[in-house]
Amino acid sequence: ETGVTQTPRHLVMGMTNKKSLKCEQHLGHNAMYWYKQSAKKPLELMFVYNFKEQTENNSVPSRFSPECPNSSHLFLHLHTLQPEDSALYLCASSQEGLGLVSEQYFGPGTRLTVT
Amino acid sequence: GQQVMQIPQYQHVQEGEDFTTYCNSSTTLSNIQWYKQRPGGHPVFLIQLVKSGEVKKQKRLTFQFGEAKKNSSLHITATQTTDVGTYFCAGLDNNAGNMLTFGGGTRLMVKP
Secondary structure, eight states, rough: OSEEEEESSSEEEEEOEEEEEEEOOOOOEEEEEEEEEEEESSEEEEEETTTTEEEESSSSOEEEEEEEETEEEEEEEEESSGGGGEEEEEEEEOOOOOOOOOOOOOOOOEEEOOO | OOOOOOOSSEEEEEOOOOEEEEEEEEOOOSSSEEEEOTTTTTTTTEEEEEEETTTEEETTTEEEEESSSSSSEEEEOOOOOOGGGGEEEEOOOTTTSOOEEEEEEEEEEEEO
């Protein structure tokens, strides 16, 4: 499946580094999401963008900064992370309408390790 | 806020045995979705249920939505090794924002 792509697939970074995760969807969807998946919280919604506007921010620390330049691309900028931020970061997209929630298509994820 | 709980957290079965995972919401849901995540993979959409008491089947998988729209189940008949993975339910409560809330997942392991 290549509908939603994520780069890089693996990332190791120190606590003082700055890096960015990239997500691209080729499905023509209007909503994109960032999730964090770890052993403690299997699927934790971080951010939601609908028509390029951020609609959800689930109390995510400011060291995570999302950016959605257009409806096909989503970035997650990382800086001064903590070891507990090590996890699989999943991007997803969906086509949303008024009062409708459709299925989400997930990318393969970025496995992040903070040392 | 809205909570979606899944049980069991883990399940080991012998190949050929049946398997069921249960999903319970703290609030009444508008609809519920089910996803499967293979080991090392990403969640893949399986099905969406919308109506109270709805039952849908996909080959050996049977999905149910409770009458009160607060619970759901996924039943697999005669499991196969290809069924291995984590099954997530995700519920939507329109009164709690237009966002899906995922359950913790049930990890299924099948012994050949």
